[in-house]
Amino acid sequence: MAMREIKTGILYVGSNHWDRRLFDELIPLPDGTTYNSYLIFGSEKTALIDSVDPDKQHELIANLENQNLKKLDYVISNHAEQDHSGSIPKVLEAFPGAKVVTNEKCKTMLMELLLLPEEKFITISDKSTISIGDRTLEFIIAPWVHWPETMLTYLREDKMLFPCDLFGAHLATSDLYANDRARVYESAKRYYAEIMMPFRNVIQKHLTKLEDFPMEIIAPSHGPVHRDVNFIIDAYRDWTSDTVKNEVILPYVSMHGSTEKMVQYFIDALIKRDITVKPFNLTKTDIGELAIALVDAATIVIAAPTVLVGPHPAAVYATYLANALRPKARYASVIGSYGWGGKMLEHITSMLGNLKVELLQPVIAKGHPKESDFEAVEKLADAILERHRGIGIV
Numbered sequence: 001m002a003m004r005e006i007k008t009g010i011l012y013v014g015s016n017h018w019d020r021r022l023f024d025e026l027i028p029l030p031d032g033t034t035y036n037s038y039l040i041f042g043s044e045k046t047a048l049i050d051s052v053d054p055d056k057q058h059e060l061i062a063n064l065e066n067q068n069l070k071k072l073d074y075v076i077s078n079h080a081e082q083d084h085s086g087s088i089p090k091v092l093e094a095f096p097g098a099k100v101v102t103n104e105k106c107k108t109m110l111m112e113l114l115l116l117p118e119e120k121f122i123t124i125s126d127k128s129t130i131s132i133g134d135r136t137l138e139f140i141i142a143p144w145v146h147w148p149e150t151m152l153t154y155l156r157e158d159k160m161l162f163p164c165d166l167f168g169a170h171l172a173t174s175d176l177y178a179n180d181r182a183r184v185y186e187s188a189k190r191y192y193a194e195i196m197m198p199f200r201n202v203i204q205k206h207l208t209k210l211e212d213f214p215m216e217i218i219a220p221s222h223g224p225v226h227r228d229v230n231f232i233i234d235a236y237r238d239w240t241s242d243t244v245k246n247e248v249i250l251p252y253v254s255m256h257g258s259t260e261k262m263v264q265y266f267i268d269a270l271i272k273r274d275i276t277v278k279p280f281n282l283t284k285t286d287i288g289e290l291a292i293a294l295v296d297a298a299t300i301v302i303a304a305p306t307v308l309v310g311p312h313p314a315a316v317y318a319t320y321l322a323n324a325l326r327p328k329a330r331y332a333s334v335i336g337s338y339g340w341g342g343k344m345l346e347h348i349t350s351m352l353g354n355l356k357v358e359l360l361q362p363v364i365a366k367g368h369p370k371e372s373d374f375e376a377v378e379k380l381a382d383a384i385l386e387r388h389r390g391i392g393i394v
């Protein structure tokens, strides 16, 4: 991606990865992603904030070479994951005098992941500062966004925050700034859901800590730069809050139609009760869309048939994912069917241990659902309405 000036002496030197469609061989990237790296000139020294994925290191090096840099003093590493750190060895090769500035834990991880020698590092701690002349870099240790070593860098005089993954979005775009709010909001929410949601509680604390830092620009390491910082901070406050919405998330799969009939009946039962329902047919859904939906919903209901005594594998995957992402849902239940036996219900409920949910009476049909099964589905919808009313979201 072409170099861009954010303000005098602060350049975007990162890269767009337009056609990347999978991250960590796991997370769908419908809109590609960016690896943002920023070059900061002080009156005495020069610092690079994070590098880029090794796939794009040639673009980063070309951007730095275009600056005719005589020397680079510091490479600030906010996060050891390779999409930001992976090109550091190449940068150090190009600028042998540069030192990698990071915290102790990140240093250890970078030495293990990139085989960097210890003498290449300057280790900082929380609130440490480094002067580059007329600009000051201040470091904020912020673990678990989303690895244990993560930190944020604050450029004091410019009131700029470089939070690496935090506030990021997997969105390849020619816009340097978050001008297209609807698109950026959706991408940032997807990113939060997939990457940050398991650490919701710790992020709440980081948001409080950041109130002490006046901010005019937030420049994350994925997606566009934020000049309206409250846009992304307020979104994060909402997503990480304890407030849930009057929504039921319904990941489902059906083999011969029994579970499907109950799912369709349940959808109508919820709609009649003015409860928003978001069904996801697991044979077709983008798992990222499911993750986004999990951010706000009060209730999760998983619907699955029985295969070889357990749940359909697609439901196992969705349940595993929902449990791993630790959404703030308060209630859960199961709808399903079986032919002759099995422990589908026990398998699913045993996989929800991370969730702080009340399990509502499940509905499991033997074979084709009967009148009594549909009545039980009605009762489940009633129970959800009652619970949602009880917490004041209806």
Ligand code: FEO
Pocket: 079, 081, 082, 083, 084, 146, 165, 221, 222
């Ligand atoms: Fe964008 Fe956790 O790396």
